[in-house]
Amino acid sequence: MSALSLQVGKSGRGSGPYHQSRFYEDPSKQHTAGNTKRWTVNYDRWLDNSAEIERIDVQSSSATCTVSQPQTLGRQVAFFLNGREVGETATVTLMMRNGVGNIKNDTINFVCVAP
Numbered sequence: 001m002s003a004l005s006l007q008v009g010k011s012g013r014g015s016g017p018y019h020q021s022r023f024y025e026d027p028s029k030q031h032t033a034g035n036t037k038r039w040t041v042n043y044d045r046w047l048d049n050s051a052e053i054e055r056i057d058v059q060s061s062s063a064t065c066t067v068s069q070p071q072t073l074g075r076q077v078a079f080f081l082n083g084r085e086v087g088e089t090a091t092v093t094l095m096m097r098n099g100v101g102n103i104k105n106d107t108i109n110f111v112c113v114a115p
Helices: none
Strands: 003-010 021-023 028-032 036-042 053-060 066-073 076-082 089-098 103-113
Touching (some): 036 103, 053 066
Parallel strands (some): 028 103
Antiparallel strands (some): 089 103
């Protein structure tokens, strides 16, 4: 089983509910049909120095390309994506709340490709 990582970072200064971030990689990813792959989103650059991840929620828009075992790993959020059908698309939404009350919402679009 392989693991891939996405980096989320700060754009601009300061923090708070209006603070924006962006993916350092293209937020659209390919996922091989039939595989289960661990994906990691790194929030280190978005979180203030004293803030830690308090709560996470990771959901898939697809009934067959599903998310399982979401977990917090320090300043990262990890989850497994289970791909099923070639050509299937899934939007994975992540909601992260930090210890100082800020909420960060992200989406990643996945396309299942042939092995």
